[in-house]
Amino acid sequence: MDRVRDQRRRIEAEARPGESYNEASARLRQEKAGAAPSTIRRPPKSDQQIDLFMPALYDVGTKDSRSIMDVAVFRLSKKEKRAGEVIRYDLPDGHVEVSSGPAGMASVWDYDLVLMAVSHLTEAMNRYRDGKGEKPGRVFRPHVGDVLKFCRRADGGKQKDDLVATCIRLNTTHVAMQRTKKAKNGRTVTISEGEALISRYKIITNENGKPEYIEIELAEWMFREIVEGKNPEVLTVHPDYFLIDPGIGRFVYRLARRAAGKTHAKWAFQTIYERSGSSGTLKKFSFTLRKLIEANDMPEYTLSEEKGQIGPVLVMQYRSASIGTAEEEIIGS
Structure with a gap:
């Protein structure tokens, strides 16, 4: 009996945030049997006391921004800075170009700061629409410690200093979009627009020279989509x-959240590779995708592979949903 109780305590101690006992038990058995290493890092110690009043994370989900969320408007590599590079995505209704300055292209981890700002803006607009607060502006001014806690990072000196470089890269990474669509009068028009991921930034340091507050101004199009829409569409992102x-x-994960939602979606490996902006080969990219499938620890979604007409296909299925028998469209196949 003591052995069973001790085993249960061990599994509960090893469980990840949001993971049930059975899920944790199955994962630990797989790891012991030599399964693929986890793709989820351990949460920081600051997670032990989660702030229940921290607004949930939201992502922009309007029609105009859907194509942007289906491509990487940032680099996915931790090592490659990609300074001075341009990534172009050709889409059915136009194209997107992401270009970077000498400080390097903003990374998907840098973008966490934008997600936090969008989350708080969405919450503030919800309160405003309910008559419980003032209409928010584009400027977001959080304490550095709150940023690290929201993004589930360790509260260390290096992490605080890194946020300065994050702001510089976000401010010097430019996203240019050109899209063709039908106007109200029925004519076909092409719209070209571009903006940096954040319009400006300011770092406030304390007497010891350490960053204490960050002030950023959201890109105008992000602000407009949340504030001007009568019923702006937002997608909750898992913590x-x-x-x-x-x-x-x-x-x-972002692709699955956008394309699969609460059901499922299928995308060709080739298309995901092209939308990722990866500088490596398709072969290397496919190897990494298969590691994700093997680990199978993605929040909310189960990943699997099946054969397609032009190559392998990634199946992204919401964990509580079941795939029907009807024939479905495979993106990129």
Whole structure:
């Protein structure tokens, strides 16, 4: 009896945030049997006391921004800075170009700061629409400690200093979009627009020279989509998104959240590779995708592979949903 109780305590202690006892038990058995290493990093110690009043994370989900969320408007590599590079995505209704300055292209981890700002803006607009607060502006000014806690990072000196470089990269990474659509009068028009991921930033340091507050101004199009829409569409992102370690893993989760939602979606490996902006080969990218499938610890979604007409296909299925028997469209196949 004591042995069973001790085993249960061990599994409960090893469980990840949001993971049930049975899920944790199955994962630990797989790891012991030599299964693929986890793609989810351990949460920081500051997670032990989660702030229940911290607003949930939201992502922009309007029609105009859907194509942007289906491509990587940031680099997915931790090592490659990609300074001075341009990534172009050709889409059915136009194209997107992401270009970077000498400080390097903003990374998917840098983008966490934007997600936090979008989350708080969405919450503030919800309160405003309910008559419980003032209409928010584009400027977001959080304490550095709150940023690290929201993004589930350790509260250390290096992490605080890194946020300065994050702001610089976000401010010097430019996203240019060109899309063709039908106007109200029925004519076909092409719209070209571009903006940095954040319009400006300011760092406030304390007497010891350490960053204490960050002030950023959201890109105008992000602000407009949340504030001007009567019923802006937002997608809740799982808190464990911040614990996904590989950049490709983060991109796949965002794609699944956008394309699969509460059901499922199928995308060709080739298309995911092209939308990721990866500088490596398709072969290497496919190897990483299969590691994600093997680990199978993505928040909310189960990943699997099946054969397609032009190559392998990634199946992204919401964990509580079941795939029907009807024939479905495979993106990129």
